Amino acid sequence: MAETKHVEPQTLASLIDxxxxxxxxKKLLRLDPKDADxxxxxxxxxxxxxxxxxxxxxRLADHxxxxxxxxxxxxxxxxxxxxxGDYRENxxxxxxxxxxxxxxxxxxxxxxxxxxxxxxxxxxxxxxCPGCWAQLAVECTPPGTMAVFEMLPDLDxxxxxxxxxxxxxxxxxxxxxxxxEVTARWRSEAPCxxxxxxxxxxxx
Numbered sequence: 001m002a003e004t005k006h007v008e009p010q011t012l013a014s015l016i017d018x019x020x021x022x023x024x025x026k027k028l029l030r031l032d033p034k035d036a037d038x039x040x041x042x043x044x045x046x047x048x049x050x051x052x053x054x055x056x057x058x059r060l061a062d063h064x065x066x067x068x069x070x071x072x073x074x075x076x077x078x079x080x081x082x083x084x085g086d087y088r089e090n091x092x093x094x095x096x097x098x099x100x101x102x103x104x105x106x107x108x109x110x111x112x113x114x115x116x117x118x119x120x121x122x123x124x125x126x127x128x129c130p131g132c133w134a135q136l137a138v139e140c141t142p143p144g145t146m147a148v149f150e151m152l153p154d155l156d157x158x159x160x161x162x163x164x165x166x167x168x169x170x171x172x173x174x175x176x177x178x179x180x181e182v183t184a185r186w187r188s189e190a191p192c193x194x195x196x197x198x199x200x201x202x203x204x
Contacts, residue, residue, distance in 0.1 A: 006035045013045055039163060050079050057155055057167075063134045064091065066155065072169060074155070082131025088178040092127050092147040095136060100124040101143070152177055 007028060014020040015028070035041075046056045050065065058066045060076065066087045067077045076084040076091040084091035100106055101123045106116040109124065117124065117140055125147070127137040139148055154175045160166040 007031070007038060007041070009041055009045060012038070012042055016042075016045060050077075051081055052077075058153055058158075060091075060151055061136065063129065063136055066153070068167075068169075074174065078129045078131055078134065078136070080129060080132035080134070082129050086178060088152065088174070088176055089182050090147055090149040090179040092137065092149075093179065093182050094130075095127040096130050096133075097147075098126040098128065100126070146179075146183075149177065149179055 011020065011024070011028075015025065020028075043056060046059055046065065050056065052067070054070055055068050056065045057068055057074065060066060063079050064084075065077055065079070066074055068074055074087045076087050078084070084094040100109070101119060103113075103116060103119050106119070106124065107113070110116045121142065122140055123143050125139045125141065126135060127139075127147075128135055137150070141148070152175070156167055156170040156172075156174055160170065
């Protein structure tokens with residue numbers, strides 16, 4: 001049996017920061033077998049970078065984490081501390097959104113006209129954290145479509161089947177998309193606002 005090689009925490013930290021050389025990244029990918037505690041080391045590094053003590057369960061993207069709160073909720077939280085709500089609901093519905101719809105607005109982010117989307121057919125949505133204004137995601141999508149729910153991880157299965165560390169609050173109800181409940185609430189509270197979708201604000 002091949003000997004397991006352990007990756008140093010500082011190497012993983014460089015990987016998280018995007019500072020690890022490509023050759024070193026490929027070495028990590030080729031390790032066989034991989035170090036069994038790599039995810040635990042990774043989580044510890046993430047935990048050290050955020051200003052709260054509640055456990056980070058998973059990193060969703062740059063700045064975004066799924067966190068288990070002290071009162072038992074699982075929420076999406078920005079590294080500034082802003083909370084987007086239940087991780088089963090598309091966090092983008094609680095973000096500030098800047099929408100580009102015209103050729104002039106497209107040219108601010110596209111260098112070549114030939115690469116620009118067609119106004120009227122496509123709009124560019126930029127999602128920002130209401131707490132710190134970090135840009136969290138960008139979508140190029142037809143007008144009127146719902147914000148893309150990019151990731152709803154089955155955390156219970158991941159921790160139980162892959163890490164052999166079942167979560168204490170495991171329940172089938174966790175792995176359920178609840179985004180429609182948010183939009184249904186919008187419709188019941190303010191029909192006109194529901195048609196408009198997420199609030200639109202320009203970044204500072």
